Amino acid sequence: LQSLQELPGRVLSGVERHTLVRLKRADIQFLPGLLCHLLSVAVADTDPEIRWVVLDSMVPRFDPFLAHPTCLRILFNCLNDESSLNRHAAIDIIGRLGKYNPNYLQTSFRQVLLQLINELEFTEDSRKEEESAKMLCKVIRASPALMPPYAPRILQVLVKKLGDVAVPAVTGTVLSTLGELSAVCGPQMKGTPRLLPQVIDILMDQSSWGKRVFACAALRSIVLSTGEVLTPYVNFPKLLPFLLKSLALSQKVDWESRREIMKLLGTIGAVDPFKHKMIQLRYRSTGEQGSIREGQPRSAAKADQVPMNRLIPQMEEYYPITVVNCLLKNLHDDSLAELHQLAMSGFRHIFVVSLGIPRCLSYMPYVVPCLIGLAQSDNSALRELCGLLNFLKQHMIDFLPDLLKLVRSGFSSSTDEATLCQVLALVEEMRVAFHEDFPQCLPWLIPWIVSLVKNDYSETLRLSVKVFHCFETLGDLCQNYLSFIIPCLVDALADSQTTETVAVYQRRTAACTTLSNLCRILDLSSYCSRVLHPLLGTLVDTSVLLA
DSSP, rough: OHHHSSSSSOOOOHHHHHHHHHHHHHHHHHHOOOOOHHHHHHHHSSOHHHHHHHHHHHGGGGHHHHHHHHHHHHHHHHOOOHHHHHHHHHHHHHHHHHOOOHHHHHHHHHHHHHHHHHHHHOOOHHHHHHHHHHHHHHHHHHHHGGGEEEEEEEEHHHHHHHHHOOHHHHHHHHHHHHHHHHHHHHHHHHTTTHHHHHHHHTTTOOHHHHHHHHHHHHHHHHHHOOOOOTTHHHHOOTHHHHHHHHHGGGTTTTTTHHHHHHHHHHHHHOOOOHHHHHHHHHHHEEEEEEEEOOOOOOOOOOOOOOOSSSSOTTTTTTHHHHHHHHHHHHOGGGGGGGGGGHHHHHHHHIIIIIOOGGGGGHHHHHHHHHOOOOTTTTTHHHHHHHHHHHGGGGGGGHHHHHHHHHHHHHHHHHOHHHHHHHHHHHHHHHHHHHHHGSSSHHHHHHHHHHHHTTTOOSSHHHHHHHHHHHHHHHGGGGGGGGHHHHHHHHHHHHHOOOOOOHHHHHHHHHHHHHHHHHHHSSOOOGGGHHHHHHHHTTTTOOOHHOO
């Protein structure tokens, strides 16, 4: 009937038109179910190329049907696909659907944004940083209308990353994301501290032409969106001479750099020659550098002895204070290092057996800082801190910042397996002791813990097993950080490139057990594709079946 209708001069009869309308209605009723089944293939099929073909076939004419909550839920599952191409295709589709079902999209969209921001800010893996920045750029480009509420937080993370990252590929991706954000939320970026100094410092970095191209594009987008024309020349007197010099040198490099520099010069605008000359004279006379460098002060705490306050032997607290002071004096003396273990055991006996709670709490401001200082180089002090946390629990909350500094120092400076395992034990005790106050440190703590598994090349692999046990102890606190934890567990479980030894088998078994336990307390529905596809690939391995 459709072919008859397309014939020139052909007019359908009433019966033919009625039949055609019924057929179109039947197709429309059938189409949503068909799309859901196709999207299920995009999640469940084991071949990444087939999953990409399905997502690529979801053209804009299907958008009104894809905006159904069932289809949207499947599309959000595709955002955790193991293939980056599939993730990018899914975010492009979701971005188009914002105008059809905004109420449903906002909640899930916010979770995706927060996940990407956390990954970009706290991950230690440069590849994951680059992928997170690319995904964030895709999200900004696909859904510009949903960006303004989240623009300040995204801008804060991007500016921070510009100063921390040294990998050119990651820096270029972050600059591209910054350019996309400025195009969407330009007025909100006006007057942001450290933004222009960071971008211009990268622009004037002569170590990489690639970073310079991205920096030119980002600065051009910022100037266009904020309207701060000529401001870079005034605040950064070295910028214009540098651009003109680079424009001459870029003839020997490539046309792309030359084109971006010319676009930037045209966007910033022409400065008055006399004003420019005065700026240069003032710069030469004052030595103004046009860049901002900030430093962070360091502070150190020193543990003192418990004051006696005119105590006499007849008083109840006289002997405990005297003994504690003697033990503290012993711990402060490096020449008596062989007696430190006995001194710390004495603390445990005094506080747990003799005094108890609450009498021992008044000694903690003197004893705990001393133990934290020793724990920098002594595993026995770490064990004693774990014992105190297990005994005092919430009463140690005042020392949470110092304990977190100790954990950060242990993860960043130590490579000894025994020390790292003891630091993980301290993290577990802190989670049990502090409950609601502990999640504040998880954004930076989880990436550090995950990096221990990736860098564990020991023969025993005991550190990886300890990390998996730590994930189980953290329990429900891991829900917002599954994007770090799930790939770590799945990669360890599906590791087929390593020679199968007893240690490898124990690590894979521990990963399988941890994943099974987390499934019972966490919602892993969004990561079903990321978990099941590698598991299906390992079913041929008998050792995994036994696990």
